[in-house]
Structures are given as structure tokens and as C-alpha cells.
Amino acid sequence: MSAFNRASHSTRMRVLVVGGGFAGAMAAVRLAGRSKGRVEVTVVNPRAAFVNRIRMHHVAVGRPVPFPSLSSLLGSGVTFVEGYVTALEPELGRAEVSGPAGIRTVSFDRVVLATGSTTERAPIAGHQHVYGVGDIDAAHRLRPALASLSEGSTVTVVGGGLTGLETVAEIAESRPDLDARLLTAGEIGGWFDTRGQEYVRGTLGRLRVDAVGGTRVRAAEPGRLHLDSGIEVPSDLTVWCGGFAAPPLPRESGIAVDEQGAVLTDAAMRSISHPSVLAVGDSGHAPGPGGGRYSMSCQFAFPSGAHAADVLLREALDDAGENPGREDADALDLGFLGRCVSLGRRAAILQLTDKEDVATGRSAVTGRTAVMIKRVQLAGMAAAVSTERRLPGLVRWPKGEPVTARHTQTVTG
Ligand SMILES: Cc1cc2nc3c(=O)[nH]c(=O)nc-3n(C[C@H](O)[C@H](O)[C@H](O)COP(=O)(O)OP(=O)(O)OC[C@H]3O[C@@H](n4cnc5c(N)ncnc54)[C@H](O)[C@@H]3O)c2cc1C
Structure with missing residues (x-):
């Protein structure tokens, strides 16, 4: 250079x-x-x-x-x-x-x-009838649309990745008067280890989320979605969590x-x-x-x-x-540690991963401990920047080698 x-x-x-x-x-x-x-x-x-x-x-x-x-x-x-x-x-x-x-x-x-x-524009016919949540502008558009739904309306979140799971759980918990549904091409909670999957599915069940895996959405129009299987399902509001660009x-x-x-x-x-x-x-x-x-x-x-x-x-x-x-x-040189995912305010899961961000068979942490860890993470984003400003060079991260000997302050996601 x-x-x-x-x-x-x-x-x-x-x-x-x-x-x-x-x-x-x-x-x-x-x-x-x-x-x-x-x-x-x-x-x-x-x-x-x-x-x-x-x-x-x-x-x-x-x-x-x-x-x-x-x-x-x-x-x-x-x-x-x-x-x-x-x-x-x-x-x-x-x-x-x-x-x-x-x-x-x-x-x-x-x-x-x-x-x-940002949340990728939904790559389906009728994408103009679909909302996003991937950036602040999308979230600001979604908020009044969600607030205006009347009791008994159906909300569909499309995409069962971590953002889709967090989003559908948050909606189901904050609006129990709505019918919340999750549609995803893969398995529900398929990224997690076995215990983690059970926890995710159990929590969505308690929140009365109708979670359906192995399903692809082909098109949207006002009030309904068309699935690849040829079936039509009602959806008064659809949130796309199918990918970022x-x-x-x-x-x-x-x-x-x-x-x-x-x-x-x-x-x-x-x-x-x-x-x-x-x-x-x-x-x-x-x-x-x-x-x-x-x-x-x-x-x-x-x-x-x-x-x-x-x-x-x-x-x-x-x-x-x-x-x-x-x-x-x-x-x-960066190794991943784990992912902490909230499922509403009262449930969360910390899934340990290997350094390549693949869930390991080590037990996932769930319940109150995970909720507390998630709270620390949410509060820690701005704090990480202000700490680095006050003490430049402080932020370190886990390397590809065993992390315990290699980091002083870890910022986890
Ligand atoms: C709902 C949700 C939950 C998530 N939860 C987690 C989680 O639990 N753990 C995790 O690890 N990750 C999570 N993520 C992903 C995580 O938020 C992103 O990976 C992270 O924010 C990326 O940081 P960034 O700095 O690249 O982008 P951002 O934090 O998005 O910052 C990009 C900035 O660039 C600005 N910008 C864009 N274009 C321009 C331009 N042309 N000129 C000037 N400014 C511009 C934007 O306005 C924005 O301020 C989540 C994402 C979402 C949407």
C-alpha cells in the first residue's frame, strides 16, 4: 500500500x-x-x-x-x-x-x-405489501402498522433465522390479542443444538406462535400470502426476516x-x-x-x-x-463464542458456538440467566463504544485459539 x-x-x-x-x-x-x-x-x-x-x-x-x-x-x-x-x-x-x-x-x-x-426487499411478487425490521426506517414503518391491527388479526413473520425468532416472539408477547405465525423454509430453531431447539419450540408454543417449518412464501397480496405448496394463508401484516443485504x-x-x-x-x-x-x-x-x-x-x-x-x-x-x-x-483473527437470542422479555437462549459460529453440542444456557445476559448485551452496545473512546485500545476479541488466555474485554453478539 x-x-x-x-x-x-x-x-x-x-x-x-x-x-x-x-x-x-x-x-x-x-x-x-x-x-x-x-x-x-x-x-x-x-x-x-x-x-x-x-x-x-x-x-x-x-x-x-x-x-x-x-x-x-x-x-x-x-x-x-x-x-x-x-x-x-x-x-x-x-x-x-x-x-x-x-x-x-x-x-x-x-x-x-x-x-x-438492511432487510433485503422481499424477493417475492407483492413485496410492497411486506414490512421489514432490519433497520431503523423499516422498524419505524412497521410500528404504526402493527399498532393499528385489531384484535384477532394475523401477523406473519417470514424467515426463521435469529432475527425472525426474536421478532415473532416479541410481537406475540406484546400483542397476545393477535394471531402470530412464523413461516420458514428450514426447521424451526434448526440452527440450535438439540436442547436449544426444544427450548425455542417450547417458548414459541407458550407464546402461542403458530410456527411452521419447511414452508416457502411465494407471493404476498393484501390480506394473504401464497405458499410454494399452492396453499393460501391469511396474513393481515407480514414482516420479512428472510435475509439482509x-x-x-x-x-x-x-x-x-x-x-x-x-x-x-x-x-x-x-x-x-x-x-x-x-x-x-x-x-x-x-x-x-x-x-x-x-x-x-x-x-x-x-x-x-x-x-x-x-x-x-x-x-x-x-x-x-x-x-x-x-x-x-x-x-x-476472530473466533465466535456464542449467540444470545431473546424470545420476548422473559425468555432467552445463549447458544454456545465454535469459532466459526456453528452451534456446538455444548448445552445452551436458557431461562433467567440467558435473559440477564441478553440484557447486558443490549445495554453493552453503546457502552462498548464509549469505553473504547475513554480507554483506546481496550477492546479485544476472542481469537481462533482458546479464548480464555487471549482476551481482556470481549464484546459478544
Ligand atoms: C432486529 C435485529 C436483531 C439483531 N440481533 C442481533 C444479536 O442479537 N446479535 C448479533 O450479533 N447481531 C444481531 N443483529 C445484527 C446486528 O445488528 C448487525 O450485524 C450489526 O448492527 C452490524 O453493525 P454495522 O456497524 O455493520 O451496521 P449498523 O449497526 O447497521 O450501522 C450502519 C450505519 O451506517 C449508516 N449508513 C448506511 N448507509 C449510509 C450512507 N450511505 N451514508 C452514511 N451512513 C450510512 C446507517 O444509517 C447506520 O447508522 C440483529 C439485527 C437486527 C435487525
Whole structure:
């Protein structure tokens, strides 16, 4: 990687972080803190608030969710610009930002794409009759639609992954007057180990969720869904949890992406097509331990953001002559630990996984203990960023080796 061009402008490396969610906020505070003024860090985000995305289903059912100030969370070492990056020219180091102050250009030497993901538009006929819950705008649209349903109406959640399970349980618990249904192509709770599956199915049963596996939805129209089997089922409101995709910015900017629109990167989070671009969190597709990409999760978002910050810090130090003998940036070394999934307020399950995010046969933790762990996780998202801002470099993550000897503070998803 060649040195950034400092001749024509500032003597400090200018890093633009696009997106102030989990990965972007972590990258920004770590880089600003660790570089001690050697790097100018700017974050562009459409909202002045920090959105805790793992609570979008709470927003949808009307539970109070705090939205801390993003600029306060980022602190004075980071410049915050409220707006949306509408165009990116990596070769020229320019981004066009559209925000409340109008349209402006932000120049950069390096850009970190941390634009997250959204619920993919339902890939079925009649998708306009289907709601999402994958981002704040979708959750805000879903909320009044759900609130306006009258007693006895049917709500269908399509997709039985972790987000679908959390969403249907939350709806069933908060609106027991509705008929809640889960339709999914796979087995209900099929990702969990045997005990975990029993717990998930038992909990959905107690919440009176009609959970049907082995079912594909083919089309939606007002008041009903058409299944692949040819059957029609009533659905007054349908929520799609069938998959996530990255926003279009990198693809539209000519950056190499995968089929979900995520930036293809090397293991150091650097774009394979544009070396001045790094991509982290859900919008980055880095090679994971098993050969595929890391799962979209907090467990990848925070470490990938922190790792990108370390890669850029090393580059800035090297260019300043303070880090002679620099080798190529390290690959991210990350092992997964487990997934904590809530099923309403009173039930949760912590499923232990191997480092590649595959559920292991080790017993899942359920009940009160898991509910407490989930609460800590929900509260820990903004706390992880503010802790890193106050103590730059503190956040560590489990490596591919046994984790106990390798981490000091673990951020789990
Ligand atoms: C309901 C729900 C529950 C979940 N539960 C869990 C869980 O329990 N555990 C887990 O590990 N994961 C969970 N996830 C997934 C997890 O939330 C994501 O993997 C994580 O948020 C990814 O972080 P990120 O920083 O990549 O993206 P985000 O946190 O989504 O941040 C992306 C940011 O970029 C901004 N942005 C997008 N485009 C632009 C642009 N052009 N210009 C400027 N800004 C832009 C967005 O507005 C947003 O603020 C859940 C997701 C959902 C929807």
C-alpha cells in the first residue's frame, strides 16, 4: 500500500468513516484515540443518534429504546457530519454528503465503509405489501402498522433465522390479542443444538406462535400470502426476516462487492479492488475462518471496526516515519463464542458456538440467566463504544485459539 498523498493538503491522514453504527463508531473512536491526533477522523451518519440495531424489533412493538447522541458517543476527537453519503469517488478521495446542511464534499485519504445492512426487499411478487425490521426506517414503518391491527388479526413473520425468532416472539408477547405465525423454509430453531431447539419450540408454543417449518412464501397480496405448496394463508401484516443485504453505495461506486452488495475485502478489511477503501461490519465481506464470510453480527462488527482502525493507525505511523519496518497489515483473527437470542422479555437462549459460529453440542444456557445476559448485551452496545473512546485500545476479541488466555474485554453478539 503506497503512502497517502500528503503533498497537497494536510500533513495528517484524513480518514472518512461512512456509517456510525457498531462497526463505524468503534473504528472511529479507536483510531482517533490511538492515533493521538495524527489522524483526522470524520464520521458521516444519517442520524445524530446512535442506533442500537439489535433492538429494532423492540422499536417495532413500541418498547422504549434509548437513542444516545452519536456525536457525544464519538467524542471531541472525531468530527461528526450528519448526512448520507450519496456518492463516493475512491480514486479521487471524495465523498458527496447530503444532509440537513445541504450537499457538501468531504475529502479523504482513506475511507472506512461501515454502512451496515438492511432487510433485503422481499424477493417475492407483492413485496410492497411486506414490512421489514432490519433497520431503523423499516422498524419505524412497521410500528404504526402493527399498532393499528385489531384484535384477532394475523401477523406473519417470514424467515426463521435469529432475527425472525426474536421478532415473532416479541410481537406475540406484546400483542397476545393477535394471531402470530412464523413461516420458514428450514426447521424451526434448526440452527440450535438439540436442547436449544426444544427450548425455542417450547417458548414459541407458550407464546402461542403458530410456527411452521419447511414452508416457502411465494407471493404476498393484501390480506394473504401464497405458499410454494399452492396453499393460501391469511396474513393481515407480514414482516420479512428472510435475509439482509448491504446498501448500494459501494456497488454504485465501482467497488468490488459480493452478491449481497458487501465489499469484498482481504483479511485486513481492505477492499480487493480499491486499497484506499476498508469495509467493516455487515457491509464488509472478509474471508472468515471456514472460507465463507463472517456472519453479520455484533461479534464481527466491533472487532472488524477495531481491526480496521489498527490497520490505518499502523499505516499513518509508518508514513510519519514513526513505525519503521512495517510489514503488511495483519489479518483479522476472530473466533465466535456464542449467540444470545431473546424470545420476548422473559425468555432467552445463549447458544454456545465454535469459532466459526456453528452451534456446538455444548448445552445452551436458557431461562433467567440467558435473559440477564441478553440484557447486558443490549445495554453493552453503546457502552462498548464509549469505553473504547475513554480507554483506546481496550477492546479485544476472542481469537481462533482458546479464548480464555487471549482476551481482556470481549464484546459478544
Ligand atoms: C432486529 C435485529 C436483531 C439483531 N440481533 C442481533 C444479536 O442479537 N446479535 C448479533 O450479533 N447481531 C444481531 N443483529 C445484527 C446486528 O445488528 C448487525 O450485524 C450489526 O448492527 C452490524 O453493525 P454495522 O456497524 O455493520 O451496521 P449498523 O449497526 O447497521 O450501522 C450502519 C450505519 O451506517 C449508516 N449508513 C448506511 N448507509 C449510509 C450512507 N450511505 N451514508 C452514511 N451512513 C450510512 C446507517 O444509517 C447506520 O447508522 C440483529 C439485527 C437486527 C435487525
